[in-house]
Amino acid sequence: MALEREKHIAERALLTMDDVQIIDLYRRMVLIRRFEEKTAEMYSRGKITGFCHLYAGEEAVAVGAIAALYDKDYVVSTYREHGHCLAKGAAPRAVMAELFGKATGISRGHGGSMHLFDANLRFMGGYAIVGGGLPIAAGLGLAVKYREEPEVVCCFFGDGALPQGAFHESLNLASLWKLPVVFICENNFYGMGTMVQNAICQEELYRFAEPYKMPGVRVDGMNVLEVYQATVEAAARAREGDGPSLIEAVTYRFRGHSMSDPAEYRSRREERIWQERDPIKQLRRKLLQDRRADENQLTTVETEVNAIIEDAVRFAEESPEPALDTLGKLVYVEDDGTAQS
Amino acid sequence: MEVTYLAAINQALHEEMRRDENVFVMGEDVAELGGAFKVTEGLLEAFGEDRVIDTPISEALIVGAGVGAAVLGMRPVVEMQFSDFISCAFDQIVNSAATLRYRHGGRAACPLVIRAPSGAGIHGALFHSQNPEAWFTRVPGLKVVAPATAYDAKGLLKAAIRDNNPVVYFEHKRLYRSVREDLPEGEFVVPIGVAELRQEGRDLSVITYGGTVHQVLDAARILDKEDKVSVEVLDLRTLLPLDREAILATARKTGKVLVVHEDRLTGGIGGEIAALIAEHAFDALDAPVRRLAALDTHTAFSPPLEEYILPNTNKIVEALRSLAAY
Ligand SMILES: Cc1ncc(C[n+]2csc(CCOP(=O)(O)OP(=O)(O)O)c2C)c(N)n1
Ligand SMILES: [Mg+2]
Numbered sequence: 198m199a200l201e202r203e204k205h206i207a208e209r210a211l212l213t214m215d216d217v218q219i220i221d222l223y224r225r226m227v228l229i230r231r232f233e234e235k236t237a238e239m240y241s242r243g244k245i246t247g248f249c250h251l252y253a254g255e256e257a258v259a260v261g262a263i264a265a266l267y268d269k270d271y272v273v274s275t276y277r278e279h280g281h282c283l284a285k286g287a288a289p290r291a292v293m294a295e296l297f298g299k300a301t302g303i304s305r306g307h308g309g310s311m312h313l314f315d316a317n318l319r320f321m322g323g324y325a326i327v328g329g330g331l332p333i334a335a336g337l338g339l340a341v342k343y344r345e346e347p348e349v350v351c352c353f354f355g356d357g358a359l360p361q362g363a364f365h366e367s368l369n370l371a372s373l374w375k376l377p378v379v380f381i382c383e384n385n386f387y388g389m390g391t392m393v394q395n396a397i398c399q400e401e402l403y404r405f406a407e408p409y410k411m412p413g414v415r416v417d418g419m420n421v422l423e424v425y426q427a428t429v430e431a432a433a434r435a436r437e438g439d440g441p442s443l444i445e446a447v448t449y450r451f452r453g454h455s456m457s458d459p460a461e462y463r464s465r466r467e468e469r470i471w472q473e474r475d476p477i478k479q480l481r482r483k484l485l486q487d488r489r490a491d492e493n494q495l496t497t498v499e500t501e502v503n504a505i506i507e508d509a510v511r512f513a514e515e516s517p518e519p520a521l522d523t524l525g526k527l528v529y530v531e532d533d534g535t536a537q538s
Numbered sequence: 539m540e541v542t543y544l545a546a547i548n549q550a551l552h553e554e555m556r557r558d559e560n561v562f563v564m565g566e567d568v569a570e571l572g573g574a575f576k577v578t579e580g581l582l583e584a585f586g587e588d589r590v591i592d593t594p595i596s597e598a599l600i601v602g603a604g605v606g607a608a609v610l611g612m613r614p615v616v617e618m619q620f621s622d623f624i625s626c627a628f629d630q631i632v633n634s635a636a637t638l639r640y641r642h643g644g645r646a647a648c649p650l651v652i653r654a655p656s657g658a659g660i661h662g663a664l665f666h667s668q669n670p671e672a673w674f675t676r677v678p679g680l681k682v683v684a685p686a687t688a689y690d691a692k693g694l695l696k697a698a699i700r701d702n703n704p705v706v707y708f709e710h711k712r713l714y715r716s717v718r719e720d721l722p723e724g725e726f727v728v729p730i731g732v733a734e735l736r737q738e739g740r741d742l743s744v745i746t747y748g749g750t751v752h753q754v755l756d757a758a759r760i761l762d763k764e765d766k767v768s769v770e771v772l773d774l775r776t777l778l779p780l781d782r783e784a785i786l787a788t789a790r791k792t793g794k795v796l797v798v799h800e801d802r803l804t805g806g807i808g809g810e811i812a813a814l815i816a817e818h819a820f821d822a823l824d825a826p827v828r829r830l831a832a833l834d835t836h837t838a839f840s841p842p843l844e845e846y847i848l849p850n851t852n853k854i855v856e857a858l859r860s861l862a863a864y
């Protein structure tokens with residue numbers, strides 16, 4: 198079974214990391230969890246409106262994969278992208294302010310929860326169109342390859358994106374042209390209320406790699422080290438010029454699809470089973486067990502993170518609304534490119 | 539009994555599915571979940587999973603498969619979960635569905651309905667707020683409707699399902715639960731292609747549809763009360779084909795026309811209406827035809843920005859006053 202092999206790989210990952218790196222993984226996961234909990238609270242208090250999809254439960258995927266990349270590598274994501282954006286290094290202040298629709302937000306309040314974007318961080322956007330990010334990832338890979346740059350592109354998408362033509366078109370092209378893309382499918386078993394087996398003829402999603410002639414692996418998406426190690430390998434391959442890979446990270450969203458979804462299509466028992474596999478608790482236990490960190494260190498991390506999140510909310514609340522005259526300025530590049538230099 | 543706009547759509551689906559077993563419903567989460575907005579709730583229980591079908595997230599396929607089934611005489615009602623995603627199915631709509639009859643020398647038909655929840659004002663930002671009707675109102679072979687009341691929502695959907703041509707049916711999300719009325723007990727259908735005078739008036743005409751109809755009616759009441767200006771309100775209901783007679787009649791009657799829609803200004807159907815009036819009723823005009831629409835930008839997430847972008851009652855009142863003073 199693929200997952201068994203990955204367990205050993207995870208152990209290896211643990212050995213190759215120093216304590217600072219490992220505690221940093223923990224810190225990033227806790228940061229995302231607290232951020233999402235706070236977001237839910239602010240949403241229920243009416244401070245955040247619109248459509249909002251939380252990442253709680255899936256932290257190990259974004260954190261594990263992005264930790265395996267260099268800062269200069271690119272990330273493309275979905276509408277459930279607070280976690281990827283934070284893992285890529287976005288300031289919690291800027292992300293929270295965006296959710297509040299404020300001028301200081303990462304997209305200046307114009308995008309909101311589903312459209313975070315920061316090209317400087319090489320976080321190339323959340324895509325609210327299911328499957329919308331995959332062709333973009335292929336195009337980023339094309340540009341990187343054309344310019345003979347060393348970067349790779351890491352593209353996250355849900356199981357729900359597999360039935361879209363964009364998925365198949367992108368994998369085909371990335372493989373055909375050996376583009377440096379790591380495709381990471383977050384299989385959380387549901388696309389809204391539809392279970393994977395009711396939407397996709399092949400439930401073992403990593404097997405879609407085969408017809409497109411690229412390596413495909415399934416990893417435990419609740420185990421940050423497994424995701425990390427699989428991404429290290431896929432990214433190395435992409436960087437060598439050997440083309441794309443498909444990683445299926447099996448995970449679970451702890452909350453409903455969006456803030457307005459009570460998740461009546463799944464059982465409370467199922468939710469409890471997955472909550473016991475909480476990626477943060479798992480890593481915490483492992484770190485203490487292996488004496489890679491002590492209780493004190495981890496509590497300190499948690500306290501620090503809490504302060505960061507409180508600060509982000511305060512910042513978002515105090516920030517101004519976007520000015521009305523920004524509207525006209527953001528649609529087109531004002532320099533039309535014809536000016537003589 | 540008072541029925542919401544949303545319940546009216548649901549009733550139409552129930553009634554048409556009961557009437558004709560060729561009618562079936564297909565889309566993302568339409569069956570078990572009853573749709574993202576609960577529009578199709580109860581259909582699965584009433585008609586079973588052969589006729590109420592959950593699909594994968596594959597908009598092009600949902601429409602394309604609808605076309606295939608329609609050619610064989612089925613009457614699919616397919617759902618785009620948000621009208622913003624209809625662009626993923628654009629090719630199937632404008633190239634497959636719209637041209638099908640023509641391509642077959644008039645010897646085939648495509649009785650397909652594409653339901654698409656549209657509209658802004660719910661802080662959905664760029665990809666959950668669009669009003670994409672004008673992408674379709676220039677495509678021969680399609681019909682396009684956009685009801686504003688519960689009565690029309692029901693009657694137009696029934697007409698769309700019975701129509702032998704592909705119909706794109708835009709239902710405004712903001713109206714789902716905010717608009718309600720008593721519906722007649724018996725069977726009724728609202729004919730496609732016929733506009734409705736919501737209010738008769740003498741001084742000015744407003745031509746509108748969908749999400750802005752109620753704002754226009756509110757604005758008309760304000761003008762009547764505060765300015766003693768009498769406003770006629772024409773609800774288009776169908777955007778393709780346009781009810782030219784009704785448009786020209788109101789233009790000729792008052793000589794001053796404001797077109798209002800929530801779709802963007804440039805390329806919106808308001809331009810077509812203004813051109814129609816200029817071409818055929820120029821002699822009756824006392825003022826240039828004016829348009830009030832969403833600003834030519836994307837729908838911002840920021841609530842104050844969104845408010846600024848969209849038409850609303852105050853902006854309509856201002857536009858009407860300015861036109862009255864012309
Ligand atoms: C093209 C398109 N179709 C439909 C939707 C509506 N929608 C948003 S999320 C979603 C489910 C996606 O599921 P999945 O890809 O598994 O991601 P998850 O939400 O589980 O993270 C749907 C149907 C959309 N945003 N875009
Ligand atoms: Mg999913």
